[in-house]
Each structure stands twice: as structure tokens, then as C-alpha cells.
């Protein structure tokens with residue numbers, strides 16, 4: 258019989274609720290921290306969180322609270338599932354409440370504005386000496402909450418953390434793979450959101466399967482090129498956190514980033530699309546950060562700069578595509594494991 262844990266999930270939106278529900282399905286003691294009293298009552302009494310996960314019945318052992326100290330008291334594991342813009346603020350609130358030896362796992366797929374830091378870096382800065390992991394992969398919250406078969410990656414320098422999280426989450430519909438390239442896994446999760454916007458836009462324009470395949474594959478080349486500059490292992494991008502997540506978000510209308518791109522392709526304005534979504538689409542912020550950094554570091558990222566020009570510089574899609582197609586001929590695969 259695996260160990261039973263006392264776990265908190267901080268952030269009761271789509272993904273926090275989906276993860277908390279798996280932990281409840283696996284029989285652990287789990288508390289979900291949410292800010293809205295109304296939603297806390299809904300989770301506790303009706304076992305739903307219909308705003309974020311319509312038509313999903315949650316496990317009745319999943320308890321929610323608005324009180325962060327109650328949620329994390331005596332927990333040995335805490336998941337942080339808030340958007341990147343709130344991660345630092347939430348970490349500051351968590352700091353005095355965590356038990357000694359607590360493991361903290363980020364599920365956030367974004368980069369902090371201004372500092373350009375990844376969530377593991379924000380957590381380490383704010384929480385000091387805690388055990389940190391990151392989880393990322395092709396994990397659409399709605400499918401996971403509907404208990405559809407799904408795989409993910411838990412990455413940490415702390416092997417006993419990765420093993421504990423594998424045991425905690427593994428069940429008949431969720432398989433958890435271990436990794437050690439924390440920054441690679443985080444970057445993969447954050448970067449693919451930008452390319453999901455590109456893919457959604459292309460789908461709205463009626464692009465064919467050849468075009469979408471080319472876009473997704475060149476996206477992978479571009480995101481791994483950037484990540485390698487930032488110290489990540491390019492091989493990470495061949496795993497679930499890389500190809501897996503890129504594939505799902507570039508093809509599924511359940512991805513909010515894909516939907517943002519699709520609606521942009523239908524001619525809607527970005528501000529209207531984001532306001533209507535009512536949930537986080539991290540790619541919008543990540544696009545700006547990548548555009549800035551790729552220029553500063555001189556990293557070739559034509560898809561990032563093309564999307565940025567379409568959204569923020571009112572350049573036409575035809576013109577952007579034209580300049581990409583006539584750019585200098587390039588190599589297909591940039592990285593090799595074969596020693597020369």
C-alpha cells in the first residue's frame with residue numbers, strides 16, 4: 258500500500274482542480290485553496306467547479322478552503338497551480354506556512370514578466386530551502402478531469418521528490434514520467450503556448466495538413482534552439498513535456514492559447530479575445546518576453562517575430578508568411594547526439 262500524503266493544491270482554476278481531483282481519486286488527504294467563497298462551497302457541497310470544468314463530477318473527498326494556512330498546514334506536498342503573474346505573490350504568502358521538508362511542485366506554464374524568470378526560480382527565491390519540482394506535459398485540464406488517459410513529466414534535481422510525485426499521482430488514467438532537466442521541462446511548457454497561438458491562427462486561415470505539420474515541427478526547432486541558449490537539454494524537447502505538449506496545444510481547440518490564435522485568425526482583436534476567454538492564456542505574455550529576449554540574445558526565432566508583428570505591428574499574415582518562405586535556406590535538424 259503506497260504512503261498516504263497530506264497535500265494542498267494552491268489555485269483552484271482549471272488545472273489546480275484537475276490535479277487535486279486525481280490526488281483525491283488516489284485516496285490522499287487533499288485540500289484545494291481557492292479565493293472565491295462561492296466556489297469553495299460549490300466544490301465542497303456539489304463536488305463541481307463548473308466555471309472551469311463544466312460537466313465534471315469531482316471526487317467527494319476533495320475539500321476546498323479560502324484559508325491558505327488551513328490548506329497547507331502539516332502538508333508534505335504543495336502544488337502551485339496559479340498563473341505565472343501570481344506565482345511570486347502566492348509564494349510570499351506560502352513562505353511562513355510551509356512545514357519543514359515540504360515538497361513544492363509548480364504546474365505553471367509561464368515566465369515571469371520583467372524578470373524573465375521561470376517558476377522554479379521564483380519559488381526558490383521566495384521559499385528558500387524547500388524541495389522544488391516542476392510538472393509539465395500534454396495535460397489539457399478538461400480531459401484530465403474527465404479521467405482520460407494522460408501522461409506527464411515531473412522534473413527535479415531531487416530524485417526522491419520525483420519518485421514521491423510519481424507514486425502520488427499515478428493511477429489508471431494518469432502516468433507520470435521522471436525527468437531531471439527542470440528548466441528544459443519548464444521552458445517547453447511555457448514556450449509551446451506561443452506556437453499554439455500560431456497553430457490556431459493557421460487553422461483559422463484554412464491551412465492544410467502539410468502547412469500545420471511544417472509549422473509544428475519548425476516550432477519545435479525554434480523552441481529548443483531558444484531553450485538550449487538558456488542551458489536546457491535539447492533532448493527534453495523530444496519527450497512528453499516537449500513534443501507531447503506542443504502537439505496537443507497546437508491541435509486541440511481545448512487549448513486556450515490555440516483558441517486565442519484561432520480567433521485572431523478570424524479577425525478579432527487580441528484584447529477582446531483575451532477578455533472573452535476569462536481564463537489564462539500564458540502565450541500572450543510569453544510572446545512579448547521571447548520577442549525581446551530573442552533580439553537581445555540574437556537567437557533566430559522567425560515564428561515568434563512573425564506572430565509578434567501580426568499582433569502588435571499590424572503586419573499582414575501574407576506579408577509575414579512571404580518573408581518566412583523566402584528567408585535564407587536553413588538546416589532541418591540542428592542538434593545531434595552522434596559524436597563527430
Ligand SMILES: NC(=O)C1=CN([C@@H]2O[C@H](COP(=O)(O)OP(=O)(O)OC[C@H]3O[C@@H](n4cnc5c(N)ncnc54)[C@H](O)[C@@H]3O)[C@@H](O)[C@H]2O)C=CC1
Pocket residue numbers: 268269270271272273292309338339340341343346347364365366367396397398399535536537539
Ligand atoms: N488548463 C490546463 O489545461 C493547464 C494549465 N496549466 C498551467 O497552469 C497554470 C494555471 O492555469 P489554469 O488553472 O488553467 O488557469 P485558470 O485561468 O483556469 O485558473 C487560474 C486560477 O488561479 C487563480 N489565481 C490567479 N491569481 C491568483 C492569486 N494571486 N492568488 C490565488 N489564486 C489566484 C484564479 O482565481 C483561478 O482560479 C497556467 O500557467 C497554465 O499554463 C498547465 C497544464 C494544463
Ligand SMILES: O=C(CO)COP(=O)(O)O
Pocket residue numbers: 366394395396397398450453502505506511512513514515537538539
Ligand atoms: O498546457 C496545456 C495542455 O498541456 C493547456 O494549454 P492552454 O493553456 O493553451 O489551455
